[in-house]
Amino acid sequence: MAAVPGTQLVLAPELHLSAQPRLLEEQADYPDEVAVPVPGPLTKSLSELSRKHDVWLVPGTVFERADDGRLHNTALAFSPQGELVARYRKVFPWQPHEECAPGDHFVTFDIPDVGRVGLAICYDGNFPEAFRQLAWMGAEVVLQPTLTTTSDRPAELVLARANAIANQLYVVNVNAAGPAGLGRSILVDPEGIARVEAGEGEELVTDVIDLDAVTRVRRHGLAGVSCMWEQLMRAGPAIELPVYAGRIQPPPGD
Amino acid sequence: MAAVPGTQLVLAPELHLSAQPRLLEEQADYPDEVAVPVPGPLTKSLSELSRKHDVWLVPGTVFERADDGRLHNTALAFSPQGELVARYRKVFPWQPHEECAPGDHFVTFDIPDVGRVGLAICYDGNFPEAFRQLAWMGAEVVLQPTLTTTSDRPAELVLARANAIANQLYVVNVNAAGPAGLGRSILVDPEGIARVEAGEGEELVTDVIDLDAVTRVRRHGLAGVSCMWEQLMRAGPAIELPVYAGRIQPPPGD
Numbered sequence: 001m002a003a004v005p006g007t008q009l010v011l012a013p014e015l016h017l018s019a020q021p022r023l024l025e026e027q028a029d030y031p032d033e034v035a036v037p038v039p040g041p042l043t044k045s046l047s048e049l050s051r052k053h054d055v056w057l058v059p060g061t062v063f064e065r066a067d068d069g070r071l072h073n074t075a076l077a078f079s080p081q082g083e084l085v086a087r088y089r090k091v092f093p094w095q096p097h098e099e100c101a102p103g104d105h106f107v108t109f110d111i112p113d114v115g116r117v118g119l120a121i122c123y124d125g126n127f128p129e130a131f132r133q134l135a136w137m138g139a140e141v142v143l144q145p146t147l148t149t150t151s152d153r154p155a156e157l158v159l160a161r162a163n164a165i166a167n168q169l170y171v172v173n174v175n176a177a178g179p180a181g182l183g184r185s186i187l188v189d190p191e192g193i194a195r196v197e198a199g200e201g202e203e204l205v206t207d208v209i210d211l212d213a214v215t216r217v218r219r220h221g222l223a224g225v226s227c228m229w230e231q232l233m234r235a236g237p238a239i240e241l242p243v244y245a246g247r248i249q250p251p252p253g254d
Numbered sequence: 255m256a257a258v259p260g261t262q263l264v265l266a267p268e269l270h271l272s273a274q275p276r277l278l279e280e281q282a283d284y285p286d287e288v289a290v291p292v293p294g295p296l297t298k299s300l301s302e303l304s305r306k307h308d309v310w311l312v313p314g315t316v317f318e319r320a321d322d323g324r325l326h327n328t329a330l331a332f333s334p335q336g337e338l339v340a341r342y343r344k345v346f347p348w349q350p351h352e353e354c355a356p357g358d359h360f361v362t363f364d365i366p367d368v369g370r371v372g373l374a375i376c377y378d379g380n381f382p383e384a385f386r387q388l389a390w391m392g393a394e395v396v397l398q399p400t401l402t403t404t405s406d407r408p409a410e411l412v413l414a415r416a417n418a419i420a421n422q423l424y425v426v427n428v429n430a431a432g433p434a435g436l437g438r439s440i441l442v443d444p445e446g447i448a449r450v451e452a453g454e455g456e457e458l459v460t461d462v463i464d465l466d467a468v469t470r471v472r473r474h475g476l477a478g479v480s481c482m483w484e485q486l487m488r489a490g491p492a493i494e495l496p497v498y499a500g501r502i503q504p505p506p507g508d
Binding site: 094103128132136150155161163227231238242243 | 480498
């Protein structure tokens with residue numbers, strides 16, 4: 001997407017640089033085999049790539065080997081100057097199928113003079129708290145690299161639209177193309193309207209978006225009437241939500 | 255719906271017994287004019303109705319005059335024995351268009367030998383926290399009487415499906431028929447599939463649902479693979495969500 005002249009961003013699907021060669025013949029030790037340190041040689045190459053092409057680059061995610069030896073499914077973001085500006089470790093791995101260690105916090109980065117970008121990865125979208133937290137941190141667009149190979153892709157498309165509607169922000173969900181993934185990438189505007197969609201098994205979409213639409217939709221409301229974000233953020237009587245006590249926690253007694 | 259032989263529940267739209275006679279010519283003092291105490295003469299009549307017809311009755315919502323004089327948009331639930339088993343004051347009134355005082359907590363009730371029912375009202379569905387909290391309280395189906403007259407009905411249908419998917423429970427969203435509302439009632443199963451939908455301007459749907467599907471879908475997962483509820487509720491490292499500190503609160507500095 002290009003938000004102002006000269007500002008381009010390229011987003012690749014989840015595990016674009018670390019996926020199994022053949023997803024249907026998964027090897028349990030594959031993530032350990034291909035995991036990389038961040039920063040490291042791979043991020044150095046990606047940095048050069050973003051600088052060479054003068055783009056903001058979110059090259060999907062990689063298996064990251066953390067300093068403590070644990071593996072994470074990690075999204076990276078590089079500026080056109082080649083700086084690694086953000087690293088986000090997936091908070092909701094697709095358990096039990098995905099064995100990565102979960103991250104414990106959400107991440108945004110700023111594109112100067114354009115806006116604030118949030119990062120989410122695939123299954124994070126099934127947990128409304130992920131997008132709520134990113135919106136609260138000021139994200140105007142959430143980039144969500146995805147690698148979905150299963151029959152819940154239609155449900156993910158519903159959730160991508162719902163996450164955009166409830167938080168009145170853009171959602172860009174790029175799902176890997178066939179034969180690895182089921183495709184059907186989607187770019188949703190802050191009123192939940194799908195601006196562009198890729199076909200079955202296809203991932204590539206291009207678009208030009210205006211992040212000022214977030215401010216406009218929040219001010220005038222969904223369909224010109226419903227201002228959820230303003231209502232949620234307004235000072236006033238707090239709403240008790242025992243499900244959260246500063247964090248997601250199991251119910252008492254469980 | 256009938257969940258076991260002999261167990262029937264009837265659900266009417268939001269403000270079914272208190273709506274403006276002509277919604278497009280709203281009188282600002284109308285809610286004050288028609289507000290009722292709960293319990294009171296109106297709930298006595300509804301109690302008799304539920305007993306007479308041997309049904310669980312959720313007669314939509316009414317304008318309720320609370321003991322402190324404030325007006326609430328309040329959902330009621332009666333057992334087939336005529337008992338008022340639940341009263342829920344809408345936590346997210348459709349501000350600024352709706353001037354009712356917000357409620358401050360969520361409500362469920364039990365149908366013995368069948369399951370637990372949560373109550374939400376219309377605009378509550380635009381706030382994922384409402385359904386999350388109800389699910390955490392054990393709701394297997396959320397009844398959501400609705401009175402939507404505006405162009406965001408398509409967005410509400412997305413949100414109804416998303417609330418069902420994310421929490422792996424049933425959502426029954428009954429929207430007033432024309433000429434008052436835009437209709438398009440929907441009943442969504444715990445995998446987000448619309449079991450029945452009413453047409454444009456129509457509200458009436460009938461269905462037979464099995465609340466055990468909630469347990470089944472949570473155990474085997476959306477599309478047989480994605481078990482969000484189990485993952486969310488599992489004991490383990492907490493996920494920090496500064497947006498909630500036990501409640502919904504504005505960001506620091508705002």
